[in-house]
Amino acid sequence: MQTTDDATPPHSLADWKVLFPYWKSEEKWWAWSLLGGTIGLSVLYVQSAVWFGAWYHRFFDAFFAGEVGRCLGMLPFYLLVTLGSVGVHATQTYLTQVLSMRWRLWNTKVYLRQYLSEEAYYRLEHGPNRADNPDQRIADDLSQMTVQTLKLGLDAIDAVTTLLSFAVVLWNIGGVLSFDWHGHHFHIPGYLFLGAVLTSLVASGILERFGAPLIGANYRQQHFDADLRAGLMDVRRNSEQIAFYGGENAEQLRLSGYLTHIATNWRTVVRYTWRVNFISEFYTGVATIPLWLMLAPKAMAHALSFGLYSQINSAYTQVRISLEWFIFNYADLATLRSVLQRLGEFERVVSQSSRSGIVRFASETPVVQIRDLTLDRPDGAPIARIGDLTIQAGERWLVRGPSGSGKSTFLRALAGLWRHGRGEVSFNMRQAMFLPQRSYVPSGTLRQALSYPATPDHYDTAFCQQALEAVNLAGYGHRLDEAADWGAVLSPGEQQRLAVARALLFRPAILFLDEATSALDDVNERRLYEALLFFLPHTTCVSVAHHDALRVFHDREIVLGSGKAAFSALEK
Numbered sequence: 183m184q185t186t187d188d189a190t191p192p193h194s195l196a197d198w199k200v201l202f203p204y205w206k207s208e209e210k211w212w213a214w215s216l217l218g219g220t221i222g223l224s225v226l227y228v229q230s231a232v233w234f235g236a237w238y239h240r241f242f243d244a245f246f247a248g249e250v251g252r253c254l255g256m257l258p259f260y261l262l263v264t265l266g267s268v269g270v271h272a273t274q275t276y277l278t279q280v281l282s283m284r285w286r287l288w289n290t291k292v293y294l295r296q297y298l299s300e301e302a303y304y305r306l307e308h309g310p311n312r313a314d315n316p317d318q319r320i321a322d323d324l325s326q327m328t329v330q331t332l333k334l335g336l337d338a339i340d341a342v343t344t345l346l347s348f349a350v351v352l353w354n355i356g357g358v359l360s361f362d363w364h365g366h367h368f369h370i371p372g373y374l375f376l377g378a379v380l381t382s383l384v385a386s387g388i389l390e391r392f393g394a395p396l397i398g399a400n401y402r403q404q405h406f407d408a409d410l411r412a413g414l415m416d417v418r419r420n421s422e423q424i425a426f427y428g429g430e431n432a433e434q435l436r437l438s439g440y441l442t443h444i445a446t447n448w449r450t451v452v453r454y455t456w457r458v459n460f461i462s463e464f465y466t467g468v469a470t471i472p473l474w475l476m477l478a479p480k481a482m483a484h485a486l487s488f489g490l491y492s493q494i495n496s497a498y499t500q501v502r503i504s505l506e507w508f509i510f511n512y513a514d515l516a517t518l519r520s521v522l523q524r525l526g527e528f529e530r531v532v533s534q535s536s537r538s539g540i541v542r543f544a545s546e547t548p549v550v551q552i553r554d555l556t557l558d559r560p561d562g563a564p565i566a567r568i569g570d571l572t573i574q575a576g577e578r579w580l581v582r583g584p585s586g587s588g589k590s591t592f593l594r595a596l597a598g599l600w601r602h603g604r605g606e607v608s609f610n611m612r613q614a615m616f617l618p619q620r621s622y623v624p625s626g627t628l629r630q631a632l633s634y635p636a637t638p639d640h641y642d643t644a645f646c647q648q649a650l651e652a653v654n655l656a657g658y659g660h661r662l663d664e665a666a667d668w669g670a671v672l673s674p675g676e677q678q679r680l681a682v683a684r685a686l687l688f689r690p691a692i693l694f695l696d697e698a699t700s701a702l703d704d705v706n707e708r709r710l711y712e713a714l715l716f717f718l719p720h721t722t723c724v725s726v727a728h729h730d731a732l733r734v735f736h737d738r739e740i741v742l743g744s745g746k747a748a749f750s751a752l753e754k
């Protein structure tokens with residue numbers, strides 16, 4: 183598993199690009215319609231608030247003048263508008279949620295497609311440019327991105343509409359501030375609105391100054407949480423090995439290391455969240471004081487009725503709240519920026535071309551052509567020079583050499599997984615199959631595991647049972663439709679036999695085996711190779727193996743050693 187370093191990459195404008203593709207996709211009509219509906223409802227909702235402001239003015243003036251009859255007459259309309267505005271608000275939330283889910287699903291499908299194409303999932307784990315914990319990025323970050331972006335975006339649109347609507351009201355009913363100072367006469371129209379803007383700007387500036395480190399801390403927090411989760415998954419996946427080694431203390435130490443990172447960074451998050459909360463809540467508490475000060479001249483001149491004050495207060499509060507959008511959403515904005523950063527990083531790594539170094543061409547023949555092939559390490563240091571080699575259809579080659587000489591790397595290069603080095607490789611890739619040393623056994627039914635990567639209905643039961651029998655797994659023939667965690671149930675040797683049974687079902691034109699029978703006893707290993715010869719007599723075969731006993735099943739060999747490859751025919 184990869185772990186995260188402590189550095190937070192700089193935030194780049196390019197990260198915001200991950201937000202756009204959905205709005206230009208085949209779903210764009212749905213997306214824009216839902217967004218348009220949501221914004222329309224939001225404008226309607228704000229307009230109802232403007233109406234309530236004016237209604238309060240009339241109602242309280244009548245109320246404090248003791249005109250109870252007029253007040254009662256105004257109530258039915260009030261109830262009706264309340265009902266409408268509540269309905270508008272609930273429908274807006276509903277549309278937002280629908281849009282959020284559609285956006286998330288679309289993005290997740292795109293990311294999964296990118297992740298599972300051109301072996302990006304492999305490059306992310308083994309390549310020189312990595313992005314840690316792709317599972318978290320696809321499952322959690324995408325969900326957060328859509329939910330947060332819509333929430334913040336719609337809140338921002340709400341804020342702008344509210345600001346525009348109430349700024350007019352506040353400007354009109356707030357009047358003009360006129361005073362003399364040092365022999366000069368001042369005349370400030372819309373001074374209540376200007377006062378609200380100034381107060382909010384000062385508060386936002388203070389918040390940015392004291393809260394900025396929260397963005398980096400949030401970014402790191404997501405990394406560290408993902409590291410812990412991946413560490414726990416490692417324990418789950420390797421529980422048996424850990425139990426055999428008695429590795430509980432080592433695991434405890436390793437997981438505690440992740441926890442220490444979380445705790446240290448969490449302290450930073452908590453400290454800055456405290457600051458941000460303190461500043462924004464203190465501001466909320468004192469924000470009406472400037473209004474009272476600004477209204478004092480009107481009150482002293484007895485030019486302020488309770489109805490007027492109530493309307494001014496409501497308009498001032500709305501203007502203030504909409505200007506405070508940044509203040510109230512600072513923490514969410516910080517989280518969104520770090521989520522976008524992680525997704526941008528993922529996109530960059532996934533989209534990096536894997537077409538470098540060793541080049542692979544697809545051909546239609548079962549002949550494997552290798553031209554001027556050199557295998558290097560990722561840092562450019564040489565592993566082995568293979569040179570030119572043609573493996574004719576039906577030939578069987580054994581690849582031998584000391585540990586670390588580059589045998590597996592050679593097969594990885596043929597499979598297109600190893601790009602470090604140079605040269606060309608071509609063969610019929612659609613008709614080729616690679617069997618690695620550690621077989622992959624997906625959970626589900628045994629039929630699923632056996633047919634992998636084909637679908638479970640691809641081969642009929644009799645054919646599956648015949649393949650199992652050929653690899654000495656006849657005892658499992660009646661359990662084909664039994665669902666289990668077969669990767670844990672089958673022994674490593676049985677898993678290797680299952681993998682060879684897959685090859686018997688798939689009938690590849692070219693079969694590559696990388697120590698694919700290494701966990702087996704001599705008898706079973708011989709039996710597997712006999713089965714391969716019997717059932718796939720025309721298949722080209724390239725096997726990496728240490729056991730000399732396998733020489734009889736091959737007619738040529740490649741011996742790797744001292745950075746070179748030697749080719750020779752094998753005596754039977």
Ligand SMILES: Nc1ncnc2c1ncn2[C@@H]1O[C@H](COP(=O)(O)OP(=O)(O)OP(=O)(O)O)[C@@H](O)[C@H]1O
Nearest residue numbers: 308559560565583584585586587588589590591592
């Ligand atoms: N991802 C990697 N990053 C850096 N070096 C690597 C990587 N994978 C393999 N190597 C190096 O490449 C060399 C060849 O490795 P390879 O696995 O091909 O050896 P091998 O001959 O198959 O060994 P064995 O018989 O032990 O399986 C080794 O020195 C190994 O350390």
